[in-house]
Amino acid sequence: MQIYLPIAEISLNALTLFGIGGLVGILSGMFGVGGGFLITPLLFFIGVPPGVAVATGANQVVASSISGVLAHLRRRTVDLPMGLVLLAGGVVGSGAGIYVFNLLRARGQVDLLVQLSYVVFLGVIGTLMFQESLRALLRARRAGPRRPVKRHQHLWVHRWPLKAKFRTSGLYISVLPPVGVGAIVGFLAAIMGVGGGFIMVPAMIYLLGMPTKVVVGTSLFQIIFVTAFTTVMHATTNHSVDLVLAMLLIAGGVIGAQVGTQIGLRLKAEQLRILLALLVIAVAVKIALDLLLEPAELYSLAPPVAP
Amino acid sequence: MRRLAALLALCAGLWFAPVVAAEQVVAGLSRSDVAITARFEGSDILVFGAVRREVPIPEGAPLEVIVTVQGPSEPVVVRRKSRLFGIWVNTDAVTIDRAPTFYAVASTAPLADILAPDEDARWRISVPRAVLSFTEERGGDGPRGAFTEALLRIRTAQGSYQALPGTAGMEQQTLFRADIGLPANLTEGSYRTRIFLTRDGRVVDRFETPITVRKVGLERWLFNLSRRQPLAYGLLAIALAAAAGWAAATGFRLWSR
Numbered sequence: 001m002q003i004y005l006p007i008a009e010i011s012l013n014a015l016t017l018f019g020i021g022g023l024v025g026i027l028s029g030m031f032g033v034g035g036g037f038l039i040t041p042l043l044f045f046i047g048v049p050p051g052v053a054v055a056t057g058a059n060q061v062v063a064s065s066i067s068g069v070l071a072h073l074r075r076r077t078v079d080l081p082m083g084l085v086l087l088a089g090g091v092v093g094s095g096a097g098i099y100v101f102n103l104l105r106a107r108g109q110v111d112l113l114v115q116l117s118y119v120v121f122l123g124v125i126g127t128l129m130f131q132e133s134l135r136a137l138l139r140a141r142r143a144g145p146r147r148p149v150k151r152h153q154h155l156w157v158h159r160w161p162l163k164a165k166f167r168t169s170g171l172y173i174s175v176l177p178p179v180g181v182g183a184i185v186g187f188l189a190a191i192m193g194v195g196g197g198f199i200m201v202p203a204m205i206y207l208l209g210m211p212t213k214v215v216v217g218t219s220l221f222q223i224i225f226v227t228a229f230t231t232v233m234h235a236t237t238n239h240s241v242d243l244v245l246a247m248l249l250i251a252g253g254v255i256g257a258q259v260g261t262q263i264g265l266r267l268k269a270e271q272l273r274i275l276l277a278l279l280v281i282a283v284a285v286k287i288a289l290d291l292l293l294e295p296a297e298l299y300s301l302a303p304p305v306a307p
Numbered sequence: 308m309r310r311l312a313a314l315l316a317l318c319a320g321l322w323f324a325p326v327v328a329a330e331q332v333v334a335g336l337s338r339s340d341v342a343i344t345a346r347f348e349g350s351d352i353l354v355f356g357a358v359r360r361e362v363p364i365p366e367g368a369p370l371e372v373i374v375t376v377q378g379p380s381e382p383v384v385v386r387r388k389s390r391l392f393g394i395w396v397n398t399d400a401v402t403i404d405r406a407p408t409f410y411a412v413a414s415t416a417p418l419a420d421i422l423a424p425d426e427d428a429r430w431r432i433s434v435p436r437a438v439l440s441f442t443e444e445r446g447g448d449g450p451r452g453a454f455t456e457a458l459l460r461i462r463t464a465q466g467s468y469q470a471l472p473g474t475a476g477m478e479q480q481t482l483f484r485a486d487i488g489l490p491a492n493l494t495e496g497s498y499r500t501r502i503f504l505t506r507d508g509r510v511v512d513r514f515e516t517p518i519t520v521r522k523v524g525l526e527r528w529l530f531n532l533s534r535r536q537p538l539a540y541g542l543l544a545i546a547l548a549a550a551a552g553w554a555a556a557t558g559f560r561l562w563s564r
Contacts, residue, residue: 004347004491006526007533011348011491047492059544066552074560112396228545235541239533243544244345244526250548254555291394299457302384304402 007242008052014248016046021249025064025256029071030264031276032216033197036061036189036227037118037283039249052242055234059246061227064253065220071261072217079168079214083221085175086200089182090189090226097190098233104191117188119288125202126280132206133273140270169210169218181207186226197223198280205273212269330370331359332514334502340519341489341498343526349491352376352518354413355484358504364480365506371414371421372477373432373503374485376518378409379496385454401454403439406462408494410437411469413485415477418470423508430510432503434470435459466490495521
């Protein structure tokens with residue numbers, strides 16, 4: 001069934017869009033990533049203009065994140081205070097990111113920046129995560145008398161001032177590192193046109209020392225606001241949110257998020273991390289190949305950007 | 308004396324003018340407006356008509372017909388990637404001030420056989436002539452040439468520019484028809500439709516009429532809202548997303564009980 005999208009100005013199959021939304025929703029519920037990294041290239045691939053794909057993808061992520069967070073809230077796996085602190089940093093970073101995005105778009109270098117940041121961040125994060133979770137998985141396999149898990153690891157972030165208790169995460173740390181992490185992720189997210197879950201989830205696990213189970217729900221919680229903010233910014237500055245497209249993606253996305261949450265709860269923390277790491281690496285490799293291999297068409301067309 | 312010569316020339320011009328239109332186009336379109344609705348999948352336009360004559364069919368080459376449909380023009384930036392430090396990057400860009408978003412030309416035979424180059428230059432009928440302005444054409448061999456060629460190549464591959472030789476039909480040098488398929492990714496606006504009759508490569512007569520393409524209903528409403536009330540539109544998008552997310556979560560909770 002073909003549906004005409006009024007902002008994208010193209011006619012696409014409604015079932016395809018529903019399927020894309022569903023797939024991305026499952027990942028979102030499982031890993032606490034918004035899925036923007038996947039939805040943007042997929043939409044671009046089926047013919048949606050890149051600007052519309054980025055902005056509408058953000059809108060879809062709002063819906064699947066809300067769906068996922070509500071499922072996690074019921075299981076008490078969302079650290080609300082931590083989410084709010086991360087968010088405070090995220091809003092600042094996101095505003096700065098959109099400013100830089102528009103600046104670069106006018107110079108035609110946005111694609112490059114987006115792709116380079118994808119490759120660098122996803123590559124590094126994916127590899128580190130993979131190593132860590134593989135080690136953890138092997139340690140768990142070796143069975144034997146299980147060593148007591150060190151509950152309070154003293155990472156560098158634990159010496160900073162302005163300490164606060166984050167009960168759900170079992171942390172007593174300064175609020176400055178979460179604010180900083182939120183700001184950096186918000187900035188990158190706005191430039192890369194994604195919610196930033198990909199960077200946020202590993203940062204929460206490894207930089208802030210949060211338990212993996214809490215990370216997914218908390219990440220989704222703050223992604224709701226970052227992507228909602230991004231959606232409004234894109235709608236007001238670029239007029240590139242397509243509501244018809246968004247509704248079709250959302251219909252699949254919210255259902256997928258519920259399914260993903262169920263799958264995630266049945267997996268061990270190490271398994272969850274290793275799958276996420278593999279996914280991150282796969283995306284990084286794919287984009288790296290796009291940059292390294294000679295494209296079939298060297299030229300591309302784009303509407304001019306008003307100065 | 309000079310004034311008299313000018314007067315004579317004028318009279319001669321008036322005298323010869325009607326001769327040019329000895330064969331005239333009478334044409335119609337299957338539809339003169341295209342409404343883009345939610346279920347829009349493109350639209351086929353049938354251009355049909357007849358040739359009216361006051362005199363018998365002239366001797367010589369048969370009458371040929373060319374039908375063109377041209378969408379609204381918009382500026383476009385053409386970028387070129389090249390290898391920089393081992394990766395492929397957009398390095399050069401050229402802005403083309405006006406290029407039609409859609410152009411199709413259907414004819415009874417290849418344009419090279421039925422249209423003289425100077426007539427093509429005058430009426431801008433073939434795809435490159437119609438798409439590129441005079442200045443772009445002149446820069447065709449210069450550094451911009453590769454970019455304008457890329458524009459033609461990419462839009463042709465997308466189906467936005469179509470050269471359709473041999474698809475128009477002409478019966479007994481009198482009745483003609485041509486089908487033009489408008490794709491689903493149409494830009495709103497007035498689509499200029501032209502019909503040319505040619506004989507021996509010369510344009511004998513021509514006819515021009517617009518096709519109006521516009522969004523209607525929900526598509527129209529959403530498009531207008533996104534432009535006129537962008538903030539309200541953005542908030543609406545978020546409200547709908549939130550409602551959908553909540554509905555799914557609630558639905559699953561009730562279902563899994």
